[in-house]
Amino acid sequence: MSDESSAPLRPRVGCGAAILDAEGRILLVRRKRQPEAGHWGQPGGKLDWGETSRACAEREILEELGITIVAGPVLCVTDMIADDAHWVAVTYRADGCVGEPTIQEPQALADWGWFPLDALPSPLTAATLDAVASLRA
Template sequence: MSEPGRDHVGVGVGAYVLNGRQEVFLALRGPEARNESGCWEFPGGTVEFGETLEAAVRREMREEYGMDVTVERLLGVDDHMTEGQHWVSVSFLARHEGGTPEIREPGKCTAIGWFGEDELPQPLSLASEATLRARRA
């Protein structure tokens, strides 16, 4: 079976999710993450065939963290090439609408949290660095 990101270019989405206190949600990539284990990220995941980008963001946030988000707008698109993988990473600005975030895939994620926009943990994943640049532009 063909593996996205390795056998062909993969398409992933991520979201810069803000809560009502203007804090941003981040997750720490765990040992079972596809790449960049040990880096903090604005979470997301792989787009499934026939799924819109925005629907993928909403699905990934529900599946991986148990929260509902509203996607507000596109932030940017970036080539994410690392560890022999190639992804097109599409990032969005989103708002937390409900659900208390929890880690639902503990191998892929080892910590989560809400952070002030000027107090983000380090290191950030490459795709998250691109998202942050787009957010600040």
């Protein structure tokens, strides 16, 4: 058994989706955990071994918010590199969802909401800044 603290540092992969409703609003969640605790971002989470990134985004969003999405095309890929974290975040576009979002992981998420692209909360995660820029392009 290896000691994770002695393992070489490697980037981690996160997968999520920019979920848009029929009015063009984006679904965002407020994070409780690092990295970027307190920031608003699209829902998603850590890629598991042997899982596709698309399946990860769909699974994580179901686990976090109890809604079903279909991950569409890749919207953007973000390198989030900080002193104590290095994540590569793949963001898919999802048009709509099935179900009403409810926080299923209160230890990880503080809040959620639908926001017009011209009235976003602050601060936003790095991946969300990239996703919004792609949506506006």
